[in-house]
Amino acid sequence: MPAILGLPVLLWQIVFFAAPLVFLIVVTFWRVRSFRLEPDFSLDNWSRILFSTPFQRALVYTGEVAATCTVLTLVIALPAAYTIAFRLPQKIRGLAVTFLVVPIFSSYMLRIYAWQIVLSPDGVINSIVKSAGFTGLPLLGGQFSLQIGLLTLTLPVAILILVLAFSGVDRTLVEAAENLGCRRSKVIRHVLLPSIRNAVFLAGSTAFLMSFGDYISPLFMTGSKPPTLSILIVDTVKSGSQWPRASVIGVTMLAILALVFLAAGFLGRDRRTQKGGR
Template sequence: MAPMMLLFLAGFVAPLFFVLRFSFDHFDASAGQSGAFTAEQFIAVFTTPLYGDLIVRTLGLAFATTAISALIGYPLALAITRGPGFLRGALMAIVMVPMLTSVVVKTFGWSVLLSSDGFLQSSLDAIGLASVKLLFTPIGIVIGLVHTYFPFMVLSLVTAVGAIDRRTEEAAESLGSTRSRIFFRITLPQSLDGLAAGSALTFVTSMSALVTPQILGGGKVSTIVTVIYQQATSAQNWPLASALGVVLLGITLVILVLQAWAVRRATR
């Protein structure tokens, strides 16, 4: 384990320490960092409406991504676990495709598909929805995020739905239950832990996405992450970038703890 510990010290513990330290530093555009110890970055983040909006927008995008992923994830997970064998393998392979392809390439594809002269926008214009824009809007970002992260939701739901005893569903069916009633009374409640795990993973990863909001937002829609990137690279304001990073990390930890707590409660 020794080599791993060294790697982790240099590439994991030290970086986190630096982020934490810099988040309490003072920054001046002309003089740079002063090495001070102050909470002014956090005060700025939590009191400026600009950053409040940023955090709310980031959480909103992640929430929409998670909800849509769950909505398309359930039918897919049911088809994969309950469907005939050939369909199972084929669907699983197709779900894995986005996981295996570079996020940059996928996002590039979406930027072409969603562009103002693209097929989707032209269709919207044709049916009188020209006011709905796709590229450089939150809608476009959510489409890109769902495409990138919904496989995590599907994999997590497949495990949970696969563990349900099918005979309970068959019993309900033979007693005359409708399919929607079976889903809401039997399948959904028994796969809640999978839904919680998949949702936490989808939420956390889509909230931390950089490539998708940067390309599909085109600088017009920013998230915590794109601002961190801009502050760290072009603006060189490392203390502000660090403070936003700590906030992002804090939200991530809260969600993971909540999910662990929900799972423990469900299994008890």
């Protein structure tokens, strides 16, 4: 019976994830002749992409952007989640969680357009600055606006993960530490953070995944300059319908993200639990 009940999920994964992934990998070995895909088995696409300067620059830049976004996400999400889980009353806490869930299911494109209105040269912030007699600020088109856009995507998810983790912490441990005279900072550092270790790595790896593969913020917040890997995929397809080379970039991105998740899962393991199990 469990196998029968799980069969629809398995079929869904095969049809909509495993099969397209296999096809994507196969396409990396094909060729394009006269703007048409032709089945082949050649490593030319891999060598041309992996050893090309534009790809290497885009890879380094995308990694730097995603790593910066991950750090900023955790720095903001941890205190925010702690405040929601431990400092807010029950009714307000439920409202705060609702405000976290709503952006996840709202249009990401709409939120980016809203930030463009705020950060543009004639936007809300610069209108206030100019009305005060100062020169307008170059807020749109750089790293600042890019990180704002990415945080709009990653922060609600990361905070929600950490709020759920904090809510599952045994509060008697916190009370016991406080009764023994521990300061709030020590309680957070020695009791709370070790208790949500796995959730912290999950939130960080999720933020890295979402920012590493994002296409909308690099396009609309920086004008694709410099290009990230997602932008490079589109540019590669446009240059002569080079689907095989674009597939190489896509497979490389998936491999990197898989390694990040494996590393986060390994680092998030509770070593004490593992030793106790042995």
